[in-house]
Amino acid sequence: MLTMIGKRLMFAIPSLIGVVIVTFLLTRALPGDPAAYFAGPAATKEAVEQIRKKLGLDRPLIEQFFRYTSDLAHGDFGNSLTTGQPVAAEIRNRLPASAELTLLGLIVSVVIAIPLGVLAATRPGSWIDHLCRVTTTAGVSLPVFFTGLVLVYVFYFRLGWSPAPLGRLDVFYSAPPTVTGFYLIDTLIARDLEAFRSALSQLILPATTLAIFSLAPIARMTRASMLAVLASEFVRTARASGLSPATVIVTYAFRNAMLPVITTLSMVFSFLLGANVLVEKVFAWPGIGSYAVEALIASDFAPVQGFVLTMAVMYVLLNLVIDILYGVIDPRVRLEG
Amino acid sequence: MTVQPLLDVQDLTVEFTTRRGIVKAVQQVNISVAKGETLAIVGESGSGKSVTSYAVMRILDRAGRIAEGSVMFSGIDVKAASEDQMRDLRGREVSMIFQNPRAALNPIRKVGDQIEDVLRTHVQQAQVADRGEKAIEALEQVKIARPRERYHAYPFELSGGMCQRVVIALALACNPQLLIADEPTTGLDVTTQKAVMDLIVELTRRRAMSTILITHDLGLAAAYCDRVVVMEKGRVVETAKAADIFANPQHPYTKKLMRATPRLGVSLRDLLPEEESASFASPRVRGEADTLGSAIAPRSVAGEGDSPSTVLAEGAPHPDAPSASEARRDPASGAREHSVACGESQPLLLVDKLVKEYPRQGATAVLGKLFGRKPPVEPDVFRAVDGISFSIGHGESVGLVGESGCGKSTTSMMVMRLLDQTSGLIQFDGEDISGIAPSAFARLPQRSRIQMVFQDPTDSLNPRFTAARAIADPIMQLGDVRGRDALRARCEELATMVGLPHNLLDRFPHQLSGGQKARVGIARAIALHPKLVILDEPTAALDVSVQAVVLNLLQDLKQRLGMSYLFVSHDLNVVRLLCDRVIVMRTGRIVEEGSSEQVLSDPQDDYTKELLTAIPHPPLPVH
Numbered sequence: 001m002l003t004m005i006g007k008r009l010m011f012a013i014p015s016l017i018g019v020v021i022v023t024f025l026l027t028r029a030l031p032g033d034p035a036a037y038f039a040g041p042a043a044t045k046e047a048v049e050q051i052r053k054k055l056g057l058d059r060p061l062i063e064q065f066f067r068y069t070s071d072l073a074h075g076d077f078g079n080s081l082t083t084g085q086p087v088a089a090e091i092r093n094r095l096p097a098s099a100e101l102t103l104l105g106l107i108v109s110v111v112i113a114i115p116l117g118v119l120a121a122t123r124p125g126s127w128i129d130h131l132c133r134v135t136t137t138a139g140v141s142l143p144v145f146f147t148g149l150v151l152v153y154v155f156y157f158r159l160g161w162s163p164a165p166l167g168r169l170d171v172f173y174s175a176p177p178t179v180t181g182f183y184l185i186d187t188l189i190a191r192d193l194e195a196f197r198s199a200l201s202q203l204i205l206p207a208t209t210l211a212i213f214s215l216a217p218i219a220r221m222t223r224a225s226m227l228a229v230l231a232s233e234f235v236r237t238a239r240a241s242g243l244s245p246a247t248v249i250v251t252y253a254f255r256n257a258m259l260p261v262i263t264t265l266s267m268v269f270s271f272l273l274g275a276n277v278l279v280e281k282v283f284a285w286p287g288i289g290s291y292a293v294e295a296l297i298a299s300d301f302a303p304v305q306g307f308v309l310t311m312a313v314m315y316v317l318l319n320l321v322i323d324i325l326y327g328v329i330d331p332r333v334r335l336e337g
Numbered sequence: 338m339t340v341q342p343l344l345d346v347q348d349l350t351v352e353f354t355t356r357r358g359i360v361k362a363v364q365q366v367n368i369s370v371a372k373g374e375t376l377a378i379v380g381e382s383g384s385g386k387s388v389t390s391y392a393v394m395r396i397l398d399r400a401g402r403i404a405e406g407s408v409m410f411s412g413i414d415v416k417a418a419s420e421d422q423m424r425d426l427r428g429r430e431v432s433m434i435f436q437n438p439r440a441a442l443n444p445i446r447k448v449g450d451q452i453e454d455v456l457r458t459h460v461q462q463a464q465v466a467d468r469g470e471k472a473i474e475a476l477e478q479v480k481i482a483r484p485r486e487r488y489h490a491y492p493f494e495l496s497g498g499m500c501q502r503v504v505i506a507l508a509l510a511c512n513p514q515l516l517i518a519d520e521p522t523t524g525l526d527v528t529t530q531k532a533v534m535d536l537i538v539e540l541t542r543r544r545a546m547s548t549i550l551i552t553h554d555l556g557l558a559a560a561y562c563d564r565v566v567v568m569e570k571g572r573v574v575e576t577a578k579a580a581d582i583f584a585n586p587q588h589p590y591t592k593k594l595m596r597a598t599p600r601l602g603v604s605l606r607d608l609l610p611e612e613e614s615a616s617f618a619s620p621r622v623r624g625e626a627d628t629l630g631s632a633i634a635p636r637s638v639a640g641e642g643d644s645p646s647t648v649l650a651e652g653a654p655h656p657d658a659p660s661a662s663e664a665r666r667d668p669a670s671g672a673r674e675h676s677v678a679c680g681e682s683q684p685l686l687l688v689d690k691l692v693k694e695y696p697r698q699g700a701t702a703v704l705g706k707l708f709g710r711k712p713p714v715e716p717d718v719f720r721a722v723d724g725i726s727f728s729i730g731h732g733e734s735v736g737l738v739g740e741s742g743c744g745k746s747t748t749s750m751m752v753m754r755l756l757d758q759t760s761g762l763i764q765f766d767g768e769d770i771s772g773i774a775p776s777a778f779a780r781l782p783q784r785s786r787i788q789m790v791f792q793d794p795t796d797s798l799n800p801r802f803t804a805a806r807a808i809a810d811p812i813m814q815l816g817d818v819r820g821r822d823a824l825r826a827r828c829e830e831l832a833t834m835v836g837l838p839h840n841l842l843d844r845f846p847h848q849l850s851g852g853q854k855a856r857v858g859i860a861r862a863i864a865l866h867p868k869l870v871i872l873d874e875p876t877a878a879l880d881v882s883v884q885a886v887v888l889n890l891l892q893d894l895k896q897r898l899g900m901s902y903l904f905v906s907h908d909l910n911v912v913r914l915l916c917d918r919v920i921v922m923r924t925g926r927i928v929e930e931g932s933s934e935q936v937l938s939d940p941q942d943d944y945t946k947e948l949l950t951a952i953p954h955p956p957l958p959v960h
Contacts, residue, residue, distance in 0.1 A: 124399075232440065233435060233437060233440040233441045234440060234441055234442055234443045234444070236396065236435070236441075237433075237435060237441045237442065237504070237507070238443070238454070239396050239427070240394055240396050240427055240428070240432065240433040240435075241427060241428035241432065241454070241455045241458070241507060241508075242423075242424045242425060242426065242427030242428030242429060242455070242458055242459060243424075243428070243454055243455065243458050244424065244458060247454060247458070251443075251446070251454070252443050252446075255445060255446075256443070256444065256445060329445060330444075330445050331445055331491045331493075332444065332445070332491070332493050
């Protein structure tokens with residue numbers, strides 16, 4: 001098992017090197033001159049030139065690249081031009097916010113989608129099957145900013161059940177000491193139940209928004225893969241051996257149907273982690289997606305590079321986790337490790 | 338006073354609700370099985386034999402239901418029983434063995450756990466520790482070596498025969514009274530088939546169990562069963578004692594089935610019903626047959642399999658045609674004449690010391706290489722083909738026989754240049770083709786002279802291509818026929834040659850029967866006037882009556898077009914019918930080679946003998 005993990009991580013190195021090169025070149029190819037942006041609209045030509053020299057942008061591309069990679073090797077992602085903060089620190093602060101939101105959203109969606117898909121597959125044509133179809137269609141067709149706004153309108157503005165959608169914590173509470181970066185966990189570690197409740201109530205609406213969106217692919221995939229497995233010959237054998245319906249569905253069908261579902265889950269997770277900018281905007285969530293988009297608009301190299309690199313590493317790690325899960329579920333995969 | 342049968346099926350009718358309305362898969366079927374009796378249900382695909390057994394266990398699909406009749410199992414009315422009652426019955430009183438054992442087992446659960454699942458369901462009082470022992474005992478009884486280790490094996494770690502033993506262990510774990518075996522040995526090698534069938538018989542006899550054996554193989558039914566039920570299109574056409582039914586078949590369908598089964602002492606033409614064997618002989622009659630066939634061919638699509646009557650209707654009776662025995666030419670002598678005519682100087686295909694090795698190394702070795710570590714002490718390779726040499730003359734057909742894993746398919750793929758050999762020489766028509774890379778071969782002119790017919794007529798056709806498009810494909814790639822009309826004309830000509838009605842040319846594979854699809858595959862293979870056709874088990878997926886027609890067609894085409902065949906098969910009976918010479922392979926080597934008659938009637942090698950004795954033979958019918 002350990003050798004497999006080590007091997008997988010080693011095979012990820014070339015792709016990470018590729019990501020470093022491509023992001024570097026892409027950010028250099030972006031339209032807009034960061035020096036001009038940084039100098040401001042009133043700056044003279046000389047001032048812009050000066051800033052360009054200061055940022056090292058007048059050097060040949062190859063030299064810039066070597067400086068960039070040697071900085072990276074020291075854990076230095078550079079500084080953001082707009083905020084002046086080190087990118088590494090900003091990402092460290094914002095990534096847990098995005099991850100907490102995405103994970104919670106995904107957990108909610110899995111808890112609903114997988115039973116829904118399984119029930120729909122075991123009773124094709126029944127009301128629950130139709131419910132599954134309607135829910136998934138609604139989930140994909142409603143844009144996240146729309147569901148987000150509707151939820152805010154109903155639960156905050158109309159009913160007043162949830163707090164103002166302004167970040168991770170109510171203004172009256174201070175952030176718990178950082179251990180994991182997840183407020184839900186950190187507040188519990190700090191035994192601050194009030195703050196925990198506040199963090200949770202802030203999380204519920206955006207997490208629900210994400211859950212509604214990610215419900216669709218997971219439920220559809222569960223249903224389709226359960227249907228395929230239920231029609232397979234070993235399920236017929238299990239039935240012919242008189243096993244109880246619960247055993248047939250859980251032990252025989254569901255475990256086999258899990259494999260494609262897990263793949264879908266990993267894809268949905270990595271997509272949501274970086275791409276839920278709209279949700280972050282609607283709920284003023286200090287996440288990594290909105291950070292990257294703002295930097296991109298400002299032609300701010302360093303945060304964009306840092307963001308892409310972080311996502312690539314996350315993706316590699318996520319894939320590793322998925323592969324390990326696969327191995328746990330399917331002995332045939334274990335063999336190839 | 339009569340003894341109550343264990344299973345009594347009366348007037349059973351099973352209906353399926355489909356989009357085209359209600360289809361009766363089984364109609365008015367009467368079957369009874371006495372205690373300790375072994376009954377065979379014989380029929381071709383679509384005869385309803387599997388549906389009958391599913392109805393007995395009440396595991397029909399959602400769309401199917403028992404419409405009429407009754408099923409009584411040792412006093413229990415299966416039709417009226419509650420689902421709980423049925424679940425208690427399944428596995429404990431009645432159990433089932435399925436075709437394709439590997440698919441019948443949960444791929445991600447240890448086989449021991451799967452046996453335990455059944456035990457846990459039906460044997461309540463057993464203690465936890467006891468169950469593990471019982472599962473091992475069940476594995477022991479099906480003669481699996483080292484059952485304690487196998488308990489922890491996953492199905493993919495076991496061979497096909499081994500998997501079938503596990504399925505049997507699963508079925509017999511709770512000592513049921515009735516075992517239903519649905520094509521339990523289809524897809525297994527003959528020697529494995531014999532071992533598995535012997536095991537089933539031994540175990541069921543010892544426990545005085547009743548058995549229903551569902552099979553398409555008359556030989557198997559005759560060898561292992563007391564009584565035989567013959568089914569055709571959802572109805573029972575004949576029920577008799579095994580010995581009687583072979584000695585004196587009553588129903589025409591039974592007679593036809595028996596004729597079509599390849600066996601000792603018959604020729605290809607004998608496989609066809611008497612009237613039709615004659616029509617196959619002359620091309621003149623074949624033309625008529627085609628027009629006749631096209632009139633009949635648009636059949637209802639409801640039935641899946643080959644309805645034998647329509648397939649056989651393609652060959653029309655002709656009173657003037659010579660009788661079967663006259664029409665028959667000794668294929669061996671024909672080939673001999675042919676090779677003499679062409680001169681002995683050069684065979685069409687010459688294979689010399691052909692070797693194919695596969696590396697057995699895993700990912701670790703690749704990684705070791707990547708980091709410059711020293712390679713493993715011994716490069717562990719697996720020799721799939723181990724230095725074989727043979728030749729095929731012009732117009733000769735050679736059978737390549739062996740069990741799965743013996744290297745016969747690897748050999749044919751190397752000859753086809755789909756695979757590169759490790760070493761050795763392949764000479765085709767005087768040219769050395771062993772140096773041609775598989776990727777380059779597809780565009781060379783030699784490619785058109787070697788063609789292939791594949792095992793599965795369905796999987797080897799593009800589902801989005803019509804029959805005409807499939808046949809035209811090689812012509813468009815390599816042929817010289819240009820223009821829509823010319824292409825269409827060539828396709829029609831080919832369709833006529835293989836006996837495919839022209840109006841079927843615009844159909845897609847799923848609209849054709851198995852036999853018709855096989856014809857499309859053959860037409861495609863002969864489209865470019867090949868000199869050598871590699872037939873990779875071309876009839877293995879077909880019903881016997883369709884197989885008989887296709888084999889005759891192949892023989893016919895060979896004589897008319899002067900082709901050579903390399904016939905890859907595991908079925909010695911079929912090989913003997915079509916081939917002049919036979920090569921028997923085992924673990925990558927040739928163990929015996931010689932003329933078909935000689936090898937099959939007087940085998941020299943022990944392995945060939947073993948293969949031959951493993952084939953179950955139906956008793957010869959009285960002529």
